[in-house]
Amino acid sequence: MFDAPNGDGTVGKAMQVLDQVSSFGCPVRFSELLADSPFPKPTLYRLLQTLTNQGMLAFDPERQTYSMGIRLVRxxxxxxxxxxxxxxxxxxxxxxxxxxxxxxxxxxxxxxxxxxxxxxxxxxxxxxxxxxxxxxxxxxxxxxxxxxxxxxxxxxxxxxxxxxxxxxxxxxxxxxxxxxxxxxxxxxxxxxxxxxxxxxxxxxxxxxxxxxxxxxxxxxxxxxxxxxxxxxxxxxxxxxxxxxxxxxxxxxxxxxxxxxx
Amino acid sequence: MFDAPNGDGTVGKAMQVLDQVSSFGCPVRFSELLADSPFPKPTLYRLLQTLTNQGMLAFDPERQTYSMGIRLVRxxxxxxxxxxxxxxxxxxxxxxxxxxxxxxxxxxxxxxxxxxxxxxxxxxxxxxxxxxxxxxxxxxxxxxxxxxxxxxxxxxxxxxxxxxxxxxxxxxxxxxxxxxxxxxxxxxxxxxxxxxxxxxxxxxxxxxxxxxxxxxxxxxxxxxxxxxxxxxxxxxxxxxxxxxxxxxxxxxxxxxxxxxx
DNA sequence: AACTAAGTTCCAATATTTGAAACTAAAATT
DNA sequence: AATTTTAGTTTCAAATATTGGAACTTAGTT
Structure with a gap:
């Protein structure tokens, strides 16, 4: 196989997660994302953490939900x-x-x-x-x-x-x-x-x-x-x-x- | 050293590059980015490629310039x-x-x-x-x-x-x-x-x-x-x-x- | 044609990412 | 109140992707 089906490394995966969160269109829980994610639990977990750190996602600690981050607007x-x-x-x-x-x-x-x-x-x-x-x-x-x-x-x-x-x-x-x-x-x-x-x-x-x-x-x-x-x-x-x-x-x-x- | 000053892995670096391109506010050449990038040439090069692949950046092949990608708007x-x-x-x-x-x-x-x-x-x-x-x-x-x-x-x-x-x-x-x-x-x-x-x-x-x-x-x-x-x-x-x-x-x-x- | 600068590829060393499994915290159920 | 279930988090060695010096290829000059 040459030319992988899609996805360039970790960054590609992170972008895939962004898309997934975006597709929900509303604040979404970790487990909901996990349910139809191609990634195993800890991988998804860390990607979400990284993206949140970066302001690409926002995490509401009270409701434990992720939504799109404000940095994207900028x-x-x-x-x-x-x-x-x-x-x-x-x-x-x-x-x-x-x-x-x-x-x-x-x-x-x-x-x-x-x-x-x-x-x-x-x-x-x-x-x-x-x-x-x-x-x-x-x-x-x-x-x-x-x-x-x-x-x-x-x-x-x-x-x-x-x-x-x-x-x-x-x-x-x-x-x-x-x-x-x-x-x-x-x-x-x-x-x-x-x-x-x-x-x-x-x-x-x-x-x-x-x-x-x-x-x-x-x-x-x-x-x-x-x-x-x-x-x-x-x-x-x-x-x-x-x-x-x-x-x-x-x-x-x-x-x-x-x-x- | 524990707890790195900033930047979570590759994704963090990629986001840094996005910010940099954004800060130029106009289509920008590879060498201009390299000039004030903390990353060595091949690293920056590959990050740009990945981001372009992902639609987070757009590359104009005629002028060889990068600008922010349309995927961000979505x-x-x-x-x-x-x-x-x-x-x-x-x-x-x-x-x-x-x-x-x-x-x-x-x-x-x-x-x-x-x-x-x-x-x-x-x-x-x-x-x-x-x-x-x-x-x-x-x-x-x-x-x-x-x-x-x-x-x-x-x-x-x-x-x-x-x-x-x-x-x-x-x-x-x-x-x-x-x-x-x-x-x-x-x-x-x-x-x-x-x-x-x-x-x-x-x-x-x-x-x-x-x-x-x-x-x-x-x-x-x-x-x-x-x-x-x-x-x-x-x-x-x-x-x-x-x-x-x-x-x-x-x-x-x-x-x-x-x-x- | 020779030179310079810009962009691209190599590849072994290195640092990151990976994910099964174990663990903890919080709900739900008995 | 004790137990089970579910959701979220951490661990750690193995697997993998990233790294960057250096070499290379273009494209643009002198």
Whole structure:
């Protein structure tokens, strides 16, 4: 065996534990973690201790529970400001949202998932923060499909394997074959549509953000609700969307190109 | 030697590297990192590789630079939603901001620094996200002093050692003795004032958030600018501020108590 | 073409991590 | 109150991953 299945040493294991705690989404006990951990008891125990020491996790001694640590917020602030598309994309997203009068999302890809890094909605500017950092599946969102469609074949295969293909709604493309066909269409068409595939009543049109060399670095979407608009209405916004994605792509070029494996 | 000065094993070192990259605040080359790294070349090299593999860092192959990884944004989202005071404090902060008509900040402590986890300003709801995750020094901010004043002696000593005591403005308390005296006063008085100690023209009144057992878990502040108000005006808001801090403290009690060492 | 600096790999010495088992503390049950 | 069960913590020798000096390979200069 060469090229271990995953996990680089102790650090890799520690990150796996972080993910696990994060996946619980609420303070969690040692034994709950142990129950579905690949690690033996003392190993998990020490990893948790180390991470807590480091402020990556927080431990509540009264309830004996672990949750995500505050240090992550500081580190992520850095990531968000410097490493994502946000700083470049902000002005373009704002102006697109104002032109079309609907919510605009900016997303990047992280380990098979779509990660929303910014959002702008004309009416309520509220939940920007609540949205940033949120994740959604790749196979059933507009932004997800737009990114998947324009990946290299190797990246795409790897990502398609990571999808759950759970049918969130009747419209969800819930198997790989259907998705692959759709991706081919998207690649030809240039934009992806979400026809209530993730959430009933929510539709969107999404465009990949490409660098001049054709590398996908993220996606922008215009999202709306079915009781306001139909897919055919979104289709009319395509030129604005493409222009926005294009501007971001060009500027991202001369800035920074993140890597996903 | 027993009990190493800091750093738990490989994971600790990896986190140190993350911090270092974060402190650059922009994409950074291997050699720049190496220049002020305590680690020898191959060690640093491998840590960077591991972290990049894990998505905690992003590597731009064209420019050969590292920056913070997108995975952190996902992890921090979790932290922000579940482990901070934000979910409990939100409504109270909003209502305080509306009562007093000024910007209200919510902060927690992270490794000697003040970490802003939420902000509410009546007029512009814009930069909530831009603010969350931001850090500021402990010794020269209202929230920082409020938290320091109410720590246990052990925590306080540890934190006082971590301050830089840099004089940001003429009003900055730029040595430990002066700060200790001020903290004693704050402890007696119940609230801390920032008299343009961090930023010229910005003043604030801050209250610690205490649990019923007297444990500090964060701080709230009302901040304003000197061309609108004076410290004596802020003093009048003290009862509202205390009430808000108190409500948050009580609710935080029955929720979750994070640990800082 | 020769030189320099930046980035990458080797490999034996070394320090860390590992996990079965033993132990302790706290609940739950008799 | 005594006993059993469960959850959390520690031990320690064996197994393993990490370490870093030095050598090597690129890429960029002069």
């Amino acid at each position: 580190l992520a602030h850095s990531a968000w400001r410097h490493s994502s598309l946000v700083p470049i994309a902000r002005p373009h997203i704002e102006s697109l949202a104002e032109t079309v009068g609907e919510a605009v999302h900016l997303a990047q890809f992280d380990n098979g998932h779509v990660l929303f890094v910014d959002k702008y909605k004309v009416t309520d500017m509220f939940d920007t923060l609540a949205q940033a950092g949120k994740i959604a599946p790749g196979y059933c969102t507009g932004v997800g499909k737009a990114i998947l469609a324009f990946m290299t074949e190797a990246q795409q295969n790897r990502s398609l394997d990571q999808q759950s293909y759970k049918a969130y709604t009747p419209a969800t493309l819930s198997d790989r074959t259907a998705l692959v066909a759709e991706l081919a269409w998207i690649r030809k068409n240039g934009v992806a549509y979400d026809r209530e595939e993730h959430e009933q009543g929510i539709i969107s049109i999404a465009s990949p953000i490409l660098t001049s060399k054709g590398r996908v670095v993220g996606a922008v979407s215009i999202a709306t609700s079915t009781n306001r608009y139909k897919i055919s209405d979104l289709k009319k916004q395509k030129p604005y969307l493409l222009k926005c994605a294009n501007l971001i792509g060009t500027e991202a070029e001369s800035w920074q190109v993140p890597t996903w494996s | 992890l921090a989202h979790s932290a922000w939603r579940h482990s901070s005071l934000v979910p409990i404090a939100r409504p109270h902060i909003e209502s305080l901001a509306e009562t007093v008509g000024e910007a209200v900040h919510l902060a927690q402590f992270d490794n000697g620094h003040v970490l802003f986890v939420d902000k509410y300003k009546v007029t512009d709801m814009f930069d909530t996200l831009a603010q969350a995750g931001k850090i500021a020094p402990g010794y020269c901010t209202g929230v920082g002093k409020a938290i320091l004043a109410f720590m246990t002696e052990a925590q306080q000593n540890r934190s006082l050692d971590q301050q830089s005591y840099k004089a940001y403005t003429p009003a900055t308390l730029s040595d430990r003795t002066a700060l200790v005296a001020e903290l004693a006063w704050i402890r007696k008085n119940g609230v801390a004032y920032d008299r343009e100690e961090h930023e010229q023209g910005i003043i604030s009144i801050a209250s610690p958030i205490l649990t019923s057992k007297g444990r500090v878990v964060g701080a709230v502040s009302i901040a304003t600018s000197t061309n609108r108000y004076k410290i004596s005006d802020l003093k009048k808001q003290k009862p509202y501020l205390l009430k808000c801090a108190n409500l948050i403290g009580t609710e935080a009690e029955s929720w979750q108590v994070p640990t800082w060492s």
